[in-house]
Structures are given as structure tokens and as C-alpha cells.
Amino acid sequence: MPIRVRTTRRARLSCRTLVTAATAALMAALLTPAGAQATPGVRESAPVHSYADAVRESVWVDTGLDGDGDGRSDRVAADIVRPREPAAAGRRIPVIMDASPYYACCGRGNEGQKKTYDADGDPVAFPLFYDNYFVPRGYAFVAVDLAGTSRSDGCDDVGGRSDVQSAKAVVDWLNGRAAGYTTRTGDTRALATTWSTGRVGMIGKSWDGTIANGVAATGVEGLKTIVPIGAISSWYDYFHSQGAPLYNANPSWLSDYVASPEAKERCGAVQQRIAAATPYSGDWTPAWTERDHVRSAARVKASVFVVHGQQDLNVRARQFGRWWDALAARGVERKIWLSQTGHVDPFDFRRADWVRTLHRWFDHYLLGHDNGIDREPMADIERAPDRWTTDRVWPPRTTAPTTLRPGTGAAPGVGTLGLLPEAPGATETFTDDPSLGEDDWAARIDSPTPAKAGFVTRPLDRGLRIAGSSKVTVTATPTTGTAHLTAVLVDIGPDTIRDYAAAGEGITTLTARTCWGASTSGDSACYKETRARTADVGHTVVSRGWADLGTWADPRKGRPLTPGRAYTITLDLAATDHVVPAGHRLALIVGGTDRDLLDPPSTTPTLTLDLARTSAKLPLVGGAPAFVRATSGPREAPPAPAEPTPKGLTAPQRSGHPIPGGLR
Numbered sequence: 001m002p003i004r005v006r007t008t009r010r011a012r013l014s015c016r017t018l019v020t021a022a023t024a025a026l027m028a029a030l031l032t033p034a035g036a037q038a039t040p041g042v043r044e045s046a047p048v049h050s051y052a053d054a055v056r057e058s059v060w061v062d063t064g065l066d067g068d069g070d071g072r073s074d075r076v077a078a079d080i081v082r083p084r085e086p087a088a089a090g091r092r093i094p095v096i097m098d099a100s101p102y103y104a105c106c107g108r109g110n111e112g113q114k115k116t117y118d119a120d121g122d123p124v125a126f127p128l129f130y131d132n133y134f135v136p137r138g139y140a141f142v143a144v145d146l147a148g149t150s151r152s153d154g155c156d157d158v159g160g161r162s163d164v165q166s167a168k169a170v171v172d173w174l175n176g177r178a179a180g181y182t183t184r185t186g187d188t189r190a191l192a193t194t195w196s197t198g199r200v201g202m203i204g205k206s207w208d209g210t211i212a213n214g215v216a217a218t219g220v221e222g223l224k225t226i227v228p229i230g231a232i233s234s235w236y237d238y239f240h241s242q243g244a245p246l247y248n249a250n251p252s253w254l255s256d257y258v259a260s261p262e263a264k265e266r267c268g269a270v271q272q273r274i275a276a277a278t279p280y281s282g283d284w285t286p287a288w289t290e291r292d293h294v295r296s297a298a299r300v301k302a303s304v305f306v307v308h309g310q311q312d313l314n315v316r317a318r319q320f321g322r323w324w325d326a327l328a329a330r331g332v333e334r335k336i337w338l339s340q341t342g343h344v345d346p347f348d349f350r351r352a353d354w355v356r357t358l359h360r361w362f363d364h365y366l367l368g369h370d371n372g373i374d375r376e377p378m379a380d381i382e383r384a385p386d387r388w389t390t391d392r393v394w395p396p397r398t399t400a401p402t403t404l405r406p407g408t409g410a411a412p413g414v415g416t417l418g419l420l421p422e423a424p425g426a427t428e429t430f431t432d433d434p435s436l437g438e439d440d441w442a443a444r445i446d447s448p449t450p451a452k453a454g455f456v457t458r459p460l461d462r463g464l465r466i467a468g469s470s471k472v473t474v475t476a477t478p479t480t481g482t483a484h485l486t487a488v489l490v491d492i493g494p495d496t497i498r499d500y501a502a503a504g505e506g507i508t509t510l511t512a513r514t515c516w517g518a519s520t521s522g523d524s525a526c527y528k529e530t531r532a533r534t535a536d537v538g539h540t541v542v543s544r545g546w547a548d549l550g551t552w553a554d555p556r557k558g559r560p561l562t563p564g565r566a567y568t569i570t571l572d573l574a575a576t577d578h579v580v581p582a583g584h585r586l587a588l589i590v591g592g593t594d595r596d597l598l599d600p601p602s603t604t605p606t607l608t609l610d611l612a613r614t615s616a617k618l619p620l621v622g623g624a625p626a627f628v629r630a631t632s633g634p635r636e637a638p639p640a641p642a643e644p645t646p647k648g649l650t651a652p653q654r655s656g657h658p659i660p661g662g663l664r
Helices: 021-031 084-088 130-137 161-174 207-216 251-258 261-266 268-277 286-290 294-299 318-329 351-367 438-443 623-630
Strands: 055-062 075-082 093-100 123-125 140-145 196-205 223-229 303-309 334-339 379-384 387-391 399-411 414-418 427-431 452-456 464-468 471-478 484-498 507-515 526-532 534-548 567-572 576-580 585-591 606-610 615-621
Touching: 055 123, 055 161, 075 084, 075 123, 075 130, 075 161, 093 130, 093 161, 093 207, 093 351, 130 140, 130 351, 140 161, 161 196, 161 207, 196 207, 196 351, 207 223, 223 351, 251 268, 261 268, 268 286, 294 318, 303 318, 303 351, 318 334, 379 484, 379 576, 399 452, 399 623, 414 585, 427 452, 438 484, 438 534, 438 585, 464 623, 471 484, 471 585, 484 567, 484 576, 484 615, 534 567, 534 576, 615 623
Parallel strands: 093 140, 093 196, 196 223, 223 303, 303 334, 334 379, 414 452
Antiparallel strands: 055 075, 075 140, 379 387, 399 414, 399 615, 427 606, 452 585, 464 576, 464 615, 471 567, 471 606, 471 615, 484 534, 484 585, 507 526
């Protein structure tokens, strides 16, 4: 393991002094296995290669597409840094790849790093620590510019065929199946098979991780593992939720946002086609099918290491939940980390453990080291800021869908939540108020308010764990021809959580730096440290779901509602893993527009819920018996009504549109 260079409160890895080139070559021969063949006794790759002397080069790979319609096949730029010693010794090495639209426009990581080049156009600086840390350990790092971005041809199509092919073509080139060139327009071929084993691991946060998901869903040979961090699995679910628009946006603006200056001039027609193919109405179109990787999960051959913030309100937790369930159904080898953060990279919320775990993951799947990581617990869950637990399997095997039912209470809109159904005819009514959202509703859970219907358990006698994806079925009668619905699960009780609604989304960036690999004058391996940013709250939103009631008959197509008619719809809530502790209460809240997260409908409906035909199906660890044990004590009087806003946390605020990649 890397040695420490100074003592701190946190365990830290540090930069290591590199050995001489001659010693490095000898150690490489002894320690670096070819292909996936493990060397007996070797369980961890060591930093034996010179980062300063590494080969740095650019290759343009032919995608076989002509996205910009200029009559030429598009080439994408792949910037490469790889250790010199293995090639000199005739040994080939595996590749870690991050394909991104952000390398030129916006930057990567918590410090917004961009690629830099020397006067000849050769790469100098690569964002993030992957190159600094892994190149000395016998890996190549490849940073790919998606079509239409930075130094690549074509047009970015926001998760479509061109996006995915941009990265898949590079995997093919690394395996000798696609053409690469030493220049953007020239004919001189560049070969990867002289130095690459063809074994590739893709990694990336947000849009980058989404590309990893998409390439894995093609089943391309040579892709051995992916590490999607806060990544999208279905682009429809990024912009809509069961017909309801989550943001007043269309994918076409993202294409323009990341486009290179040249692409901005040539790609207007592409952006217009994207806009036309992805209507704001929320209806499903073939363009969304093209951008849905979950449907192709059966093709995935790579192992998958998912990392996601449970409070990510940019790339919401439903994205990892559907992907995870689809992979599990097909027996894909997988691992998961779930944090309390928003849209944050694990390098910035659990740095030392992340680097150590990622190192072992890549060593196992790309170098073939039998280091046991595939036999360790599948899941790491952050229970409180910087406090983690593990599970051998996720969700735990004792998890069972348990149906909870709302009931009327002592006051309008202040109901109960339990196992028994309400009598026919019982109702609750609320009126959509777009100025309010989930935190406003939860803060007034014990008060009658016109904008929500709330249902709460008695205080729990013991902890109750929710692990997985929930569903809420609602029967509602609207007074107007349009209506949007929100359903949220809330842990009612005081707690200290990561402040995901604040700047940093649960972290505070410090000034001190620590080093994670080798540096050069043009590419530092040293990054600013972070610490958890916390808030004291009176409630915690556990899971969310939204829908257009007009999709009651078909989740892929909305239709006008008939005022006065009852409609039944099931809302899919985001995946979560949360323990409601003893003394707290579990609440189900049903409302209309969720401020800052859901666009309002064109009318202002009042909705009446038929409680006998409304229910929530929750994945409870221990199933219904666990719920009975947790709620078997005498019912206590509810506490005094809470303040409208819990101390230390406000409803998440957004200015403008969120951008996949944590740019804001």
C-alpha cells in the first residue's frame, strides 16, 4: 500500500518515490501479469513504472458514423498516457477509460480540471487522479472526447447512438477491431494491439458514467468492468418521470452546452432533431428507447460497480435502482456504494477507502489478481455522515415487499399509516400548490394543510429498514383536466445528515491537499481535501416519485383527464437504503407539484384520494413481521406541529437547469 507522508486524522495515501527505470522494468516483468492471468503470490499492483517518462499521445478513432453530415466518418479524440517500460519489454497492459463531453467545456472533478496540451498538441494534463495513480501501477489511462466535443468530429447527441459509439469505437480500437489514426484528418494508422491487452475498464461520474452504462449495454467484447458514479441509465428518467416533466428543458440544450466551437456551427440541425424527437409532453418516443440502457441489460458482460448519492437530485436515485434491478435479474457481477450525498464523487466523500477499493477492483477485473474483492460484501451504505455499514447482498435477502395503507386521522390531511386497509368511502383532499414542496409538507406533517395528504406510523419501537425501490398506488379524482402527483417517504424525527441541499451537496472543500499518485510539472496528483457538511434536521426525505396522472392508462403516453372521474396510477419511487430509527415515525405524503423538482401542470387541480384504493408497497428488511414488531407499542399522541422549515435544511433550490457532471 502507499505510504503516509504525514499524520492526519484521516487515513491517507501519498505519492510514492518512483524507482529507477531499470528496476521498474525488472519489477514490471515480475509483477505485471499479461492479460488476465494472475501471477502467483501477487495480489496488488505496485507503483513500479515512471509516470514522468510515460508515453503521452493522441489518437483519433473512426466511429463509422457521420453525425455532422459532412460526408466523412467521424473521428473521436482519445488522449492516452501509458507507462513506457512494459512496451519496451514487449508486455501489454490493460486500460482504464473515461469518455466524457466535459474535458474542454467544463472540466471534471471537484476542482473542474480540464485537459491541457503542449505546443505540438500532445496531452500534458489529464483530469482526476486516475492517470497519476494507475499508470505507475501498470495501466494505461485513456480520456475520450465524445463526438462533437473538444477535438472530436461529429455532433453530440446526448446519450444517443453517437455518444455511445464514441466510446465503444475506442474499445474496439484497443482490441484491434477499429481504425485509429495519428492525426484528425491524416491516413497514418495508430495501433493499440502492440501495447494493449484489450481489457478495458470504464469509469466516470454523471454523463461519463452514463456512457459507461451505454457501452456495457452493447455487450462489446473487451469491456471487463464499468464503474458508473451518479450515472444515468435512462435519459427519459432524467428529464421526465412517468410523463411529468422534471425540468423545463430538452436534451438539445445539453448538446449545445458541451459542443466545441466548431460543432456549434455545424450541429444546429442535429440539435433541432433531438428537440423534435424528445417532446416536452413527456410521451415516450423512439428517441427515448435509443437512450434507455436498462432495456439492454441482458447484453452486459462486464462487472458493474455502482456508486450513487441517495440524495442526488440531479441524477436521481431511480437511475441506479432500475439499472441495479435489471443487472441483478440477469446475474451480472456487481457491487454498490450508496452515500448520503447529492451528486458527489466518492473521491470527495470517502477518499482513502475509495482509492483503495477502486485499486483492488481494477486489479481483479483487469489484471486478474485474486485479491478477494469479488468475495467481499456487495454493498457499502452510509448510515450517517462518515459512518458506513456493509451487506453481503443488496438488497438483503430478508427484504420483502410489504404493503402499507393510509387511513384517516383526527384531522384532515393528518392520517395514519399501517397494515390494515381503510374502509370504503374514506377520502383525503389536497390542492396543488406549486410554491410548496416535499420539505414544506414534511415540516407540517402533523398539521392540516391544504397542499398535501400525510399519513404517519406511530413512533417506532425499533428500527425499520427500507432497502430497494418502493411503489405507491394512488386512486385520485381531479377537478381539472391535468394533474401531477408526488409521493414521498419521510423519516420524521431529529437527525444530523449530510447537507445535500447546500453548496457542495454534502461536502465542504478544504484548502489542504493530499497526493494520490505521481506528479509532473504539468499534472499534479494532489487534490484538495474535503469534509462532510452536515445539517441538523427535523425530518429526512427517504424516497421520491412523481407522475402525470394523465399516464394512468399508459406510463408512456399522457391523455387529458375528465374532471370528477377517479383514476388509479402507480408511482415508482427512487431506490433507497434507509433505517427509520426507534422513536421516529415513517410518513407517506402525497401532494401535487414538488417545488424545484417537478414542473407544475397547466391547471391547478384539487385531488381527492380514495384511501381504500391507495397503498404503498415498500421493500422492508424483514417484511411485514418487521413492521409489526416496530409498531407494536401503544400509539402516542403526535408531537406539536413542526416549524415550516426544519432547522439547518431548506428545500433544495436550483437556479437554471442541472447539468449531468456536477458542474454547479
